[in-house]
Amino acid sequence: MGRVRVRFAPSPTGYLHVGGARTALMNYLFARHHGGAFVLRIEDTDMERSSKGLEEQLLDTLLWLGLEWDEGPRIGGAYGPYRQSERVNLYKKYAEELVKAGKAYKVYATPEEIDQVRERLVASGKPPHFSAEDFREFTTPEREKEYSERGENPVIFFKMPRKSYRLADLIKGEITFKEGSIGDFVILRSNGLPIYNFACVVDDHDMEITHVIRGDDHLSNTLRQLAIYEAFEWRPPKFAHVSMILAPDGSKLSKRHGAVSVEEFAKQGILPEAMINFLALLGWSHPKGKEIMSLREMIETFDLDRVHSSSAVFDVRKLYWMNGVYIRNCDIDRIAQLATPYVISSGLMTEEQINTNMRWFKKAVDAVRSSVELLSELPEKLKIFVEEPEISEEIVDSVKEKGLRQVFQELRDAFESIENWAPEAIAEAVKKVLKDFKVNRKDFYKSLRKLLTGMEEGPELLNVIYLLGRGKVLSRLEKLNQ
Ligand code: GLU
Numbered sequence: 001m002g003r004v005r006v007r008f009a010p011s012p013t014g015y016l017h018v019g020g021a022r023t024a025l026m027n028y029l030f031a032r033h034h035g036g037a038f039v040l041r042i043e044d045t046d047m048e049r050s051s052k053g054l055e056e057q058l059l060d061t062l063l064w065l066g067l068e069w070d071e072g073p074r075i076g077g078a079y080g081p082y083r084q085s086e087r088v089n090l091y092k093k094y095a096e097e098l099v100k101a102g103k104a105y106k107v108y109a110t111p112e113e114i115d116q117v118r119e120r121l122v123a124s125g126k127p128p129h130f131s132a133e134d135f136r137e138f139t140t141p142e143r144e145k146e147y148s149e150r151g152e153n154p155v156i157f158f159k160m161p162r163k164s165y166r167l168a169d170l171i172k173g174e175i176t177f178k179e180g181s182i183g184d185f186v187i188l189r190s191n192g193l194p195i196y197n198f199a200c201v202v203d204d205h206d207m208e209i210t211h212v213i214r215g216d217d218h219l220s221n222t223l224r225q226l227a228i229y230e231a232f233e234w235r236p237p238k239f240a241h242v243s244m245i246l247a248p249d250g251s252k253l254s255k256r257h258g259a260v261s262v263e264e265f266a267k268q269g270i271l272p273e274a275m276i277n278f279l280a281l282l283g284w285s286h287p288k289g290k291e292i293m294s295l296r297e298m299i300e301t302f303d304l305d306r307v308h309s310s311s312a313v314f315d316v317r318k319l320y321w322m323n324g325v326y327i328r329n330c331d332i333d334r335i336a337q338l339a340t341p342y343v344i345s346s347g348l349m350t351e352e353q354i355n356t357n358m359r360w361f362k363k364a365v366d367a368v369r370s371s372v373e374l375l376s377e378l379p380e381k382l383k384i385f386v387e388e389p390e391i392s393e394e395i396v397d398s399v400k401e402k403g404l405r406q407v408f409q410e411l412r413d414a415f416e417s418i419e420n421w422a423p424e425a426i427a428e429a430v431k432k433v434l435k436d437f438k439v440n441r442k443d444f445y446k447s448l449r450k451l452l453t454g455m456e457e458g459p460e461l462l463n464v465i466y467l468l469g470r471g472k473v474l475s476r477l478e479k480l481n482q
Contacts, residue, residue: 004036012055015261029302040072091194106154108143129183156188170240216241269375274323282312324373346379389454412477
């Protein structure tokens with residue numbers, strides 16, 4: 001294989017759908033695995049739906065995922081420009097070439113007139129497949145003159161050869177496109193902008209793309225693209241069509257199934273490495289069946305032969321589970337940093353409070369992180385260290401009933417006399433009290449937790465005591481004397 005060159009070619013018309021992100025990831029992994037180039041091309045010829053703001057957001061999201069491109073916007077490269085809106089002259093030139101070669105033709109008609117031709121075809125019982133004869137009245141010298149006097153341009157149609165096409169797809173295997181399934185189609189609009197299929201072929205050829213890895217929703221486009229390659233006598237790249245991602249109910253994954261964009265998941269507090277790990281396993285599997293793996297491991301083991309030809313099911317619970325694993329194993333400094341904006345926006349602590357208590361904050365986050373799957377769940381869990389709990393009379397009474405009043409009184413005094421408020425000293429104090437009083441340990445710990453936090457369960461109790469701080473612990477134990 002020569003040097004691999006692949007591309008991700010998004011249209012900047014919205015958020016990055018998880019399907020698009022998976023396509024980007026597969027291209028990235030394939031390029032890195034084979035020591036090739038990962039090109040980013042912005043397909044922004046739909047001027048009404050594309051915007052610079054959305055493009056910037058898209059690039060930022062790709063970088064957030066860690067999918068750095070080797071050529072493309074922001075960094076340039078030898079095959080630029082990488083934005084289709086900056087390449088329109090190239091498309092025009094190539095479209096004219098096809099016209100000269102008799103493989104495309106100009107039609108001097110408005111979109112409405114073209115629609116009328118389609119309707120006529122349908123009314124006469126034919127499939128809506130255009131051919132040059134259908135446009136005879138719009139290719140006359142008079143029409144041409146009218147257009148040029150008004151300074152308007154014709155539409156350019158590609159003459160679709162009436163034959164079958166074959167494709168050896170790297171994922172789907174042999175595919176045959178039957179003769180006559182489509183008719184002639186537009187490649188250049190009258191405003192000079194190309195249609196996707198045309199721009200895509202010109203660019204993939206011009207950028208020397210060796211492999212096109214994309215969703216199988218593009219298969220019908222591939223037929224058109226193969227015909228265009230043939231018309232230019234260009235060698236097409238190899239194609240690998242990845243099956244769509246389905247929702248658990250078997251339908252196409254869409255907004256009604258909940259979050260579907262990478263940006264939304266990022267907001268919920270999915271870590272980029274968890275997102276990447278999860279996306280990689282949508283349609284691909286590690287040779288040893290490994291589930292949790294780093295980007296490096298994916299690069300080492302990724303290849304198209306392990307991409308399944310059947311559809312992958314998007315199971316968001318698995319994504320959350322995986323994220324929980326990453327949150328637990330992540331470097332604590334980073335998790336604390338990632339947790340900060342969530343804690344601030346929840347109103348639990350201010351930025352200043354976090355910064356001045358950074359050591360404490362890290363320990364508090366560390367104490368609760370194993371109980372969450374999303375960063376956004378952290379503030380709720382951190383509440384026990386910050387907010388004053390509701391300690392009901394019922395709780396106080398039940399402690400008294402269990403004969404623990406005196407025990408906790410002693411514990412309070414022991415805590416008070418600790419010199420350095422540290423986990424070891426706290427453990428020591430608890431141990432001593434438990435030795436002095438022969439109480440049921442389970443009752444002791446359960447009641448202590450309730451009295452200090454108002455909760456039945458939570459992080460490791462001695463750690464909670466330490467993180468609450470002496471002041472809070474003493475005042476809550478004193479409730480028994482009121
Ligand atoms: N702009 C197209 C899309 O976003 C690119 C498809 C392709 O990879 O050729 O679907």
